[in-house]
Amino acid sequence: MSILAFEKFYVRWLEEMKHRFEKLRAALLQASLSEEEVVAVLVQACHSHYCEYMSEKIKLCKEDASFVVAGMWRTPLEAGFLWMGGWRPTTAVVLAYSLMGMQIESELQKLLEGIELPTMAALSARQLSMLDSLQQKLRVSEDDLSNRLAILQMLLADQQMAKATAANPPPSESNDFQDVREAMEPKLAGLRDLLAEAEQLRGETIQEMLQILRPIQAGQYALAAYEMTMAVRKLGNQREGKSHLAAVSSGAPTNIRELASQGDVDLLAKALETGVDPSEPDYDGRTPLHLAACEGHTECVSLLINKGADVNRKDNFGVTPLFEALRAGQDATAQILVESGAKTHLEDAGIELCRAAATGDIPYLSRLVKYGVDPNASDYGDRTPLHVAAAEGNTEAAAVLVREGADVLAKDRHGFTPLDEARVADDQATIRMMKRTFEVVSFRSETDHV
Template sequence: MFDVEYARWQEEHNRLMYELRAALQQHLPEGELQMYVESCLAHHDEVLAIKDAVIKGDVFHLISGVWRSPAERCFLWLGGFRPSEVIKMVLSHVDPLTEQQIVAVYGLQQSAVQTEEALSQGLDTLYQALSDTVVSDALTCCSTPNVSNYMGQMGLAVHKLTTLEGFVRQAEKLRQQMLHRLHQVLTARQMARSLLAVSDYFHRLRVLSSFWVNRNRMAPQDQQLEAGPHT
C-alpha cells in the first residue's frame, strides 16, 4: 500500500517540479514564484503523513529502502535523505547568496549534521542493545523450563525495536524542518532553484539505477557497436 501511495506522490512531485521549472524559466515575479514554491513544500509535507502510516505498520519496510531505486538506497538515511547533504546542494547551486544568507545556511548545515550524528549514534546504541538481547543465554533454547525467560527476552527485544520508530520520526521531522528553514532564509527564486537541484539529483540516481538494472541487456548492444558493421 505504501509503495503505491508513494508512487502516486512521486508522480505529483514530478508534475510540480515541471511547473516550478517552467515558472522559473518565465522569470515570474517573486510573489508569483512564491506560490509555486509553497505548493512544492506543501507536497513535501504530505509525504510525512504517508510515511507516518508505514512507520506505525512496518518501519523496517521504510528504512530498508525497497521502495526506492537501487542507487537511491545507497544514500538512504533513516528512510530518506540526509538534510545536511541537501544543504550542500543548495550551497553549490544557488548563487549569489548574501553574507547573511551564507551564515544562516551554514548554521542550518551545522545544526543538521549535529542532529544527524546524534540520531546515528542513538541508532547504533539501539542496535547494540538489541544484539545483546538477542544473543542472551535466555534465548538459546525454548525448552519448557525456560519458556518464561525466552518470552520475556523476546518481549524486551520487541520493546527495543519500537524505539526505532521514534528515530525515524525524528529524522523525518528534521528533513521537514530543514526545508522550511531554508525557505525562510532564501528568496523564492533561490528556493525554487534549490528544490529543482534536489529533485534533479534524485532523478539522476533513478536513471543510474535504470542503467544498472539493464546493464546485462545493454552489454551485447555495446559490443555490437564497438565491433562496427560486418563486411
C-alpha cells in the same frame, strides 16, 4: 498504512510531483524579480506535496520501521545513500553551496557589474551566515541520532535477545517466535522513535531553507533537489533492469511474491510452472498467498491454492493468509480461503476484537466473527469485546457481537459484565438491547428445562 499500500502511494506521488515540478520549471524560465510571488506559490505547492509523502512515511514507520530504515521502496542504489530512511539533512545545505558555486561561474560578469540577480549566485552575506548556522546545528542533531542508532544496533545482542535465541528448540528449528518478538519489540520501538525524529529534522530543514532563500532561489533550489533525486533513481532503475535481464536470461525464477502482490496471474502461473515453492516466504515469513489475499487478487489466490500453497501458513508474526484478507477487507479472497480449509488461527483474538470494538470498526468486527473468531474471546483483563463496546457506548458494535453469540453476562477479572459496563456508561440503548437478549436466552433455557 501497509507496505503494499505505501509502495502504490509512492508511485502515484512521484507522478504528481513530476507535474508540479514541470510547472515550476516553466515558471523559472520566465522568472524575474517582479514575478517572485508566482514562483513562491509553485514552490509552496511542491513543498505541500512533499509533506504528504513525509506524513505517509511516518505512518509506515509505525507499521514497519525496518522497511523504512532500509528504504525498500527505492532502488538499491538510492537506498545505499540513505540516512535514517531518507536524505541526510546536511546535504540540503551542501546543495545550496554547490548551486551557488556553479551559478557564480556562469554569472560572474553580471555580479561584477553589480546587476541584481534572483539566483543562488547572489546569496547575501546574511543568507550565507544563516546557512552556516543551519549546517552546524544539523551536524549536532545528525550525530546525536546516528550515535543513538549505533547504541540501538549494539543492543540487538543484549541479554534478553541472547536468552530468546537460546531457546530449546532454537528459532532456526522452530516457528515459535514469541520470545524473539518480545525481545525485539523495545528495539523496534526505539527504531520507530529515531525514524520519526529524523523525518522531523528533515521537515524542519526544508522549512528553514525556504525561509533563508528568496522565492526564485528557493524555486531553483527545489528544482535542483528534485532533478538530483530523479537522476539517482533512474540510474538505480537502469542498474536493476540489467540485473533483472541477467536473471531472466539465466533462467532464474521470477519473484512470485511480487507477482502475487501485483495480481499478475499469467506471469505467476508461468513462474509456478518452473517448480518454485508456492509457499516461498519473504524475510517476514509472508508467502505469496499472504500478499495476494491482502490485495484481494482472487485469481492469484485460487491459482496458488491449486498449486499447493499452505492456506494456514503463519508468517513470523503469527498471521495467516485468511487474517490478512479479513484485516484488509477482502471478503472475496477470504471466502475462497475458507472454502479451501483456511482458519484465522488468530493469536490474541480477544485483543484484536476488543480493539475493533473500541474503535467502532463494525465491518472489521463483523468479518472476524463471521469467519470463526470467538466473539467471547477476552483480552488480558478477561474483558470481552462486548465489555469494551458497552463501555465505549458503541451500540452498533455491541449489537453485532450479541447477534453473533456474545455473552451479556460474561465477567472480567473484576467481576463486571458487559451489562454492568453499559450501566456505568449510561448507554440506555445498549442496556435495553442486552436486557432483551438476556430475557430471550433465559426463556429458552427455562423452556428447554421443562
